[in-house]
Amino acid sequence: PDGRVLAVARTRIPGGVDLWTRPGTAPHEVAPGMPVAGLAVTDDGTQLAAVADDGAVRLIALPAGDERVLATPALARLRRRAIAIAPDGARVVWAEVGGALGVYEPGRDSRILPGTHGEVRELVLSADAATVVAVTATAVVRWDLASGAETVLGEIRGADNLVRSPTSDEVAISDTSAAIHVIDTVTGRRRTLRGHDDDISQLAYAPDGRALVSASWDATVRVWDLATDTSRIVPHEAPVAAATFTPDGARIITADGNGTLAIVQDDLPRDEAGLRRFLAAATNLEVDPAAP
Numbered sequence: 613p614d615g616r617v618l619a620v621a622r623t624r625i626p627g628g629v630d631l632w633t634r635p636g637t638a639p640h641e642v643a644p645g646m647p648v649a650g651l652a653v654t655d656d657g658t659q660l661a662a663v664a665d666d667g668a669v670r671l672i673a674l675p676a677g678d679e680r681v682l683a684t685p686a687l688a689r690l691r692r693r694a695i696a697i698a699p700d701g702a703r704v705v706w707a708e709v710g711g712a713l714g715v716y717e718p719g720r721d722s723r724i725l726p727g728t729h730g731e732v733r734e735l736v737l738s739a740d741a742a743t744v745v746a747v748t749a750t751a752v753v754r755w756d757l758a759s760g761a762e763t764v765l766g767e768i769r770g771a772d773n774l775v776r777s778p779t780s781d782e783v784a785i786s787d788t789s790a791a792i793h794v795i796d797t798v799t800g801r802r803r804t805l806r807g808h809d810d811d812i813s814q815l816a817y818a819p820d821g822r823a824l825v826s827a828s829w830d831a832t833v834r835v836w837d838l839a840t841d842t843s844r845i846v847p848h849e850a851p852v853a854a855a856t857f858t859p860d861g862a863r864i865i866t867a868d869g870n871g872t873l874a875i876v877q878d879d880l881p882r883d884e885a886g887l888r889r890f891l892a893a894a895t896n897l898e899v900d901p902a903a904p
Contacts, residue, residue, distance in 0.1 A: 619660055619674075621648035623691055629662060631675060642677035643670055649693035654701045661697040661704045665689040669706050669714065669722075682716045685709065694734050698741035703757070705744050707732035713744060715757060725760045729753050734774040736783060738797070745783050745797050747771040752785060754797055765800050768793055773814055779821030786812035792826060794838065807834055807843050816856040825864055827855035833866050833876070846876050 711727030
């Protein structure tokens, strides 16, 4: 998160994770021989959790690369598996077979929480690491990690792109109809945002949690104001594969299907009066306050 270490997973045999700690130097390899299907890192960048395509889980200290094996299940090989780590590294959670969750806490043996709603495709930990929200093929489910109790927050078929707000108990999820569902994970309240004409490829919250960016194969990016549930459209020349905010929230970085990276300014004033003042200052023109 602080930009000091870059971790790149190798998904194909021979596998492994390459770590770059200084510009211009060769990478340091960790977890050799492990085709990686998922990565998660702590907020301070000192621990990396990795899950293999067969479900094996390792905890890796950064930047040294010392490893600890957390689980060694022999599951059907998948190119993508769900894993998350608490901001302080106090918990690691991953998807197990049959819709179950694997949980690791330092000083304790790994444990399994059974699930009843199908295979977990994606998951996120709450800020306090007390609960997990996960998506399956048909539902959004919350787990209490102390009791193991499951709560269904909603039925959403084809849920994808699960992300957690950095400032609240909300999560955002897209579905196969190109809709976005914003769900309060405590109350279960859900609202739906619509605007894209094709599948959504990625979602990301702004650092202050007040906005959400969505990238889509309809060749647009939308920036959603979560106070009003309205959006601004940023057109692209090709389908957009990814979009995210910069750490200060002032810009959005996008990547389209042509391999083009774009930086989009997102610090324009939101209110009409502020926008008029901005335009007047930027263009050195007088803007009539009474003009439509």
